[in-house]
Amino acid sequence: MADSQSRKLLGRLREALAESSAGQARLDRITTIIATSMHTEVCSIYLFRDADTLELCATEGLRPEAVHKTRLRLGEGLVGRVARKNRPINTADAPSTRGFRYMPETGEEIYSSFLGVPIQRLGERLGVLVVQSKEARQYSDDEVYGLEVVAMVLAEMTELGAFIGEGAALSARHQNPAMFKGTVAQEGIAEGRVWLHEPRVVVTNPIADDPEAETERLMAAIETLRGSIDDQMTGIALAEKDQREVLETYRMFAHSRGWIRRMCADIARGLSAEAAVEKEQSSARNRMESVPDAYMRERLQDLDDLANRLLRILSGQGNDTGAAMPDRPILVARNIGPGELLEYGRKLRGIVLEQGSVGSHAVIVARALAIPLVIHADGLATEALNGDPILVDGDQGIVHLRPSENVTTAFRDKMAMQAKAQERYADLRGLPAQSLCGAVVSLTMNAGLMADLPSLEGSGAEGVGLFRTELQFLARPNVPKRGDLAALYARVMDAANGRRVVFRTLDIGSDKVLPYMRRVDEPNPALGWRAIRLTLDKPGIMRMQLQALIRAAAGRPLSVMFPFVAQFDEFREARAHLLDEVERERRLGHKVPEKVEIGAMLETPSLAFAPEQFFALADFISIGGNDLKQFFFAADRENERVRRRYDTLNVSFLTFVEQIVARCREAGTPLSFCGEDAGRPVEAVCLAAMGVRALSMRPASIGPVKSLLRRVNLEDARAAIDASRAAGDQSVRRAVTDWLGNVLRAEQVA
Known part of the structure; x- marks a missing residue:
């Protein structure tokens, strides 16, 4: 699929997304557009219903009655393998490919070729996008790449809530109660409101019409990024060798031709500058998960951090988003350093991290500040929004986001009992x-x-x-x-x-x-x-x-x-x-x-x-x-x-x-x-x-x-x-x- 074809496809998708349709109708329309544009008989969208289950939510070409009926476990069938490995599967003979699972209710037995790519956003798996054809053929690298670009747009639209509403394929994001089980790092309980350490940059314009203008925006942002790194290095003494080496790594990535070339190629396909940066960031996070070498993981983490900085420059959504820290703030982050945590000090009621370790710097500081802390709360920083009500049970390692009234009442009873006990101890x-x-x-x-x-x-x-x-x-x-x-x-x-x-x-x-x-x-x-x-x-x-x-x-x-x-x-x-x-x-x-x-x-x-x-x-x-x-x-x-x-x-x-x-x-x-x-x-x-x-x-x-x-x-x-x-x-x-x-x-x- 050439760049011009990719841009046309994304343009048609944007028109479909702009229509005042319910979520399910919009998904159905999108599968038709993709199948037509890519000249395939089938296009299907599978989305996660829970962490381990994929559901066929829309299709063009398979039997309509299979929609919302066909389900696969993570790793099951070719679709499940794409989701588990977070990598495309491209085969000319699907039935003979390892892992294939026949699902008679879909009527897919007449289709030989199969191309599936993950729908994901910054490491969060959302589903799988599939095209199939009767002709036994291997899809070209350009077609694989083009479908990945489309999947990226679908991921952004999912984040923005494009597929919810009457007859929706998805439930509304960032609205329902959610519970996260983590690891106890500092005991104690706290009730408050979410304060995101690094608020997510929401890409509201994943599709762009003018590749030249978007490329210019990207290059201008990269120059700004390079300048900020150079300014940081100027302020560091020559004797501070190790700190300079960290920034030298940042500078190397900021000047990486391969990184910039890949983002420019994404823009040529029809993505906005922000979406191109985020697509590369998702790829870096995927590689991070599969790289066993600690040094390489650290370098990929540097690239991830650099992409965040670039996104904030492009979108104007810097760390200072203008949001006021809520009363009783509970800090939510992927991870945080001791210096940054000390800057918050005793303003915080609690801390929840997606990463961290029981002996990490953040834990040491949290213990010193007597702040309840839960670590390894996977997915919380993605699901939470600033100001969301949150309960942190550091005694059990449990976090309730947007809790129901019953959960809040039980939690407050526990807090009251602990307060009475502290009075006795006094x-x-x-x-x-x-x-x-x-x-x-x-x-x-x-x-x-x-x-x-x-x-x-x-x-x-x-x-x-x-x-x-x-x-x-x-x-x-x-x-x-x-x-x-x-x-x-x-x-x-x-x-x-x-x-x-x-x-x-x-x-x-x-x-x-x-x-x-x-x-x-x-x-x-x-x-x-x-x-x-x-x-x-x-x-x-x-x-x-x-x-x-x-x-x-x-x-x-x-x-x-x-x-x-x-x-x-x-x-x-x-x-x-x-x-x-x-x-x-x-x-x-x-x-x-x-x-x-x-x-x-x-x-x-x-x-x-x-x-x-x-x-x-x-x-x-x-x-x-x-x-x-x-x-x-x-x-x-x-x-x-x-x-x-x-x-x-x-x-x-x-x-x-x-x-x-x-x-x-x-x-x-x-x-x-x-x-x-x-x-x-x-x-x-x-x-x-x-x-x-x-x-x-x-x-x-x-x-x-x-x-x-x-x-x-x-x-x-x-x-x-x-x-x-x-x-x-x-x-x-x-x-x-x-x-x-x-x-x-x-x-x-x-």
Whole structure:
């Protein structure tokens, strides 16, 4: 199909779309136009009814009675294969092609040739467009390409609601209630209105009459884009090598002849400049899904981001769309960086991401801000519109978009119950977490931002058991200055008002990659060059941070903890660095801390079996529960298929914790447990029963944990655990839950 023919076809489609027809009539008219223009006997449109089911919604040439009756599962038949693979199938002999499924109700057995292309928009699968002929022939590359252009227009028209209405083939988009199941990244619940981090550019003019004018518009926008990239590079110092490399990649794509040539070819076929950019963007996203190489996926992500910027220039729909942020905003995005999230700050009530990971920068910031966060909510950013009502259940990982009245009522009841519970916990704020048997458990909070520190008073935390120092590195475009870090750490200690603050040194690597540091492509980053391994290899960074901490203390006590220590020598070397810096500061005449505590995070099973000298030399040890658990069970906590298989209250894991407690007790080394499980009341009781006497958690968890600890006898809890172990149970959860139920029922009776 030549460019001129393609433009004529698109022109006829535009006329059909402009007619005041109902959705079904419009679809029927379109199949007739395509079949006539392409000189084929059949044109059919299959659309998704749900994520796994395609339905024949319109046809020219097949039996009309099959419309809305014929359905295929994703991957079933040639149509299902096109949808699953997101790639065209072009065959001269359909019945003998692998995957063919005969559907007698359609009467298609008389047609030999088959060409099917996906109808998709930016990675969202909408359906399949098919043409068929009796003649056994392979469709030409030009015909395949032309049909893809038509499918692109159909996708845009679907987004704009062209096929809804009386007798509609489709239900209205962006109007009905929808539920999304994601992954819990930060607990909590929130009700609010959608605020899209990157509002979608809606292409309202997919078809254009004047290819020359559209090409000129495209090239002008590309020049603007190139200029903005050059301006960014001018503002970056030559020393900031890694950041320059990122922009160099952007510049390379912005000058890519192949990218520009493909978009110009799309325009020649009859697409507008915006639709041509979006067509290329969809292709990049498809390639991204099928490329196994991490580096190549990242480059395709760069191309996707660049296409977004180009679309905003062309359409005039920049990030600032003129929409006002709603009251109680809940941020919805595909993904977001820590710096961008910090800019929103505490204005947000909740966050929902389509991507992300439980250890990502965004999760760290969300936890620091105590904002409920759900990740892996696939499709939400496509379905949501700014201002849509939304409910986020961070406890269950469920998001309700445009919820029904019944769902909203139940959700508000849950929020009210949680608010009442928080009021009860407030009465315990000044009381110790002392169990009925007299054991006292120290409860501290995790933090990472100055904004966290007011929670010290409100939550009743005894101090900060973990202050994450990497956020100040992650949220900036370049390495922070020592003076700036020292000033920040000093403000943290001032805000703690004499309470102990344990500063964890820089924990980067794995999925926490600095924007100005070259990403190291590792097959398993969680087990790779990260945390103490990275900073020991780059001692300049470690020394700079340690100097900032020493100067921030200004004579006050200082507690420093090194992350991800796997063997004694790593701790001994890092400890020597800190003591050397203290001595250096003393020689320079600076005030040094009156007392320095140097500890380690026990996150690898190997450290639990370190020599006695390690336990004697460490001033304190903190079990990093999140990492320790995934390494203990060899279960990646980012992998939903395996991470929920393994329980913290598994007998093996609790026995391992018990062994660590015994080694620390023998050496006289204080031990704490830090992580999500520390903030879960039942888990907290079990950890305390195993001998852990300090727990560090998010501020909101301190009340519930303290409330339960004060109502139980830890000796009885230990007896329930031991009985379960003796019975050969895999987990003690059921036994402990039954015991707790009896205790709380007896309390109510009394």
